Amino acid sequence: MPDSTNPVLLYDGVCGLCNRAVRFVLKHDHSARFRFASLQSAYAIAILQRHGIDSDDLDTVYLVASGQPPIARSDAAISILRELGGFWTAAAAALRILPKWLRDWGYNTVARHRYRIFGKYESCPLPEKNYQDRFLDT
Numbered sequence: 001m002p003d004s005t006n007p008v009l010l011y012d013g014v015c016g017l018c019n020r021a022v023r024f025v026l027k028h029d030h031s032a033r034f035r036f037a038s039l040q041s042a043y044a045i046a047i048l049q050r051h052g053i054d055s056d057d058l059d060t061v062y063l064v065a066s067g068q069p070p071i072a073r074s075d076a077a078i079s080i081l082r083e084l085g086g087f088w089t090a091a092a093a094a095l096r097i098l099p100k101w102l103r104d105w106g107y108n109t110v111a112r113h114r115y116r117i118f119g120k121y122e123s124c125p126l127p128e129k130n131y132q133d134r135f136l137d138t
């Protein structure tokens with residue numbers, strides 16, 4: 001399971017938007033802190049089941065840090081931005097101003113339509129070779 005120094009991002013591996021978001025994090029994570037696993041993987045399923053979360057629910061992203069329950073939806077997105085640092089910390093602070101119900105409503109609206117807008121892969125794309133060590137489910 002995740003170690004104490006690397007948060008793990010659990011994402012829908014067949015979602016076009018989710019895969020773009022993972023590539024965004026890889027590009028901006030200059031400290032190489034984040035690790036990744038698709039929600040369809042045995043690794044992610046084990047984490048979610050351990051926390052009593054339905055592993056069939058692929059409509060969200062989870063951020064998992066050692067010793068803490070997974071955080072989901074807009075809270076996860078904000079935490080990821082904050083962890084990236086720099087400009088992204090300010091963006092996270094701006095989003096945090098919005099009430100959680102409004103942030104999650106926006107998140108859920110995009111999640112509901114993500115396959116139609118951003119596409120869906122037949123299977124989880126493999127990471128580029130230079131990033132493979134950061135994916136825990138390959």
